Amino acid sequence: MSPNPLNELGSLGDYLREQRQSAKLSLRQVAELAGISNPYLSQIERGLKRPSAEILQQLAKGLEVSAESLYVKAGILDEEFAHDPEALDVRRAISHDARLTARQKKTLLDVYDSFVEDLDSAPAKTPATTRTPR
Amino acid sequence: MSPNPLNELGSLGDYLREQRQSAKLSLRQVAELAGISNPYLSQIERGLKRPSAEILQQLAKGLEVSAESLYVKAGILDEEFAHDPEALDVRRAISHDARLTARQKKTLLDVYDSFVEDLDSAPAKTPATTRTPR
DNA sequence: GCATTTTGCTAACTAGAGCAAGCATACTTA
DNA sequence: TAAGTATGCTTGCTCTAGTTAGCAAAATGC
Numbered sequence: 001m002s003p004n005p006l007n008e009l010g011s012l013g014d015y016l017r018e019q020r021q022s023a024k025l026s027l028r029q030v031a032e033l034a035g036i037s038n039p040y041l042s043q044i045e046r047g048l049k050r051p052s053a054e055i056l057q058q059l060a061k062g063l064e065v066s067a068e069s070l071y072v073k074a075g076i077l078d079e080e081f082a083h084d085p086e087a088l089d090v091r092r093a094i095s096h097d098a099r100l101t102a103r104q105k106k107t108l109l110d111v112y113d114s115f116v117e118d119l120d121s122a123p124a125k126t127p128a129t130t131r132t133p134r
Numbered sequence: 135m136s137p138n139p140l141n142e143l144g145s146l147g148d149y150l151r152e153q154r155q156s157a158k159l160s161l162r163q164v165a166e167l168a169g170i171s172n173p174y175l176s177q178i179e180r181g182l183k184r185p186s187a188e189i190l191q192q193l194a195k196g197l198e199v200s201a202e203s204l205y206v207k208a209g210i211l212d213e214e215f216a217h218d219p220e221a222l223d224v225r226r227a228i229s230h231d232a233r234l235t236a237r238q239k240k241t242l243l244d245v246y247d248s249f250v251e252d253l254d255s256a257p258a259k260t261p262a263t264t265r266t267p268r
Numbered sequence: 269g270c271a272t273t274t275t276g277c278t279a280a281c282t283a284g285a286g287c288a289a290g291c292a293t294a295c296t297t298a
Numbered sequence: 299t300a301a302g303t304a305t306g307c308t309t310g311c312t313c314t315a316g317t318t319a320g321c322a323a324a325a326t327g328c
Binding site for chain 3 (some may be wrong): 160161162172173176177180
């Protein structure tokens with residue numbers, strides 16, 4: 001059932017270990033800085049356990065990286081979302097708007113697509129289906 | 135020990151229950167949409183259990199709100215971080231889109247505004263204190 | 269009136285996050 | 299060489315997130 005089996009987990013662990021080693025810190029040091037136990041950190045780095053968001057927050061603090069970047073690697077946050085959205089994209093903005101229902105999003109996206117379709121010379125774009133950005 | 139004892143938890147639960155009721159859905163319906171058990175959702179709404187980020191993701195999908203907004207209420211994401219990319223950015227993205235004519239922009243903005251206008255009674259981002267109970 | 273469904277909830281259980289204690293190997297320093 | 303320490307890891311354990319089964323009260327139908 002778990003949507004992020006161990007792929008993303010391993011990637012997260014690798015990233016954490018890289019960060020720790022490039023900072024020349026031991027497992028115990030980072031564990032202490034983050035306020036978690038060192039055996040547990042060891043298991044996280046090797047992808048054996050799946051840390052909660054709370055633990056990720058503490059680890060981010062200890063490693064001096066952003067919590068959001070860890071969330072992204074753990075698969076609980078969209079990458080696009082973490083990247084500060086200076087680059088504005090209408091489709092993306094619409095699909096992330098918490099105030100819109102799914103149906104309203106589809107309506108807006110369809111309208112938008114119909115507008116831009118006209119100027120894309122003759123693209124024969126996919127008409128109605130909501131294309132998930134990503 | 136836990137940094138977010140039950141304060142933020144209660145706020146999250148209240149928010150979830152408000153969203154569900156304003157959508158006129160039962161516990162079981164939302165639980166099914168989100169793919170979680172209904173007793174568990176009941177406990178989350180009453181602030182008795184602390185859902186993981188994964189569960190919050192599924193709940194966001196079922197309730198058609200952004201996962202990030204739930205993360206904020208659960209205390210695992212900074213408010214500022216989730217703030218900007220929502221309401222503001224849709225309007226801004228539209229008005230900055232070079233592919234749209236002025237008239238098309240106005241159309242899209244009008245549609246968008248009409249959508250979010252309806253939400254005044256059921257706001258997606260309550261200031262957490264003022265609850266307008268219809 | 270009584271039966272059926274729908275509502276939210278309680279109780280008992282399972283699985284896994286996160287912990288303290290301890291182990292084996294490598295690196296010091298005397 | 300041997301004593302001391304730092305490294306990462308394994309072993310059990312506790313606690314709680316999340317489950318299934320089932321309850322009492324409210325709504326709906328016959």
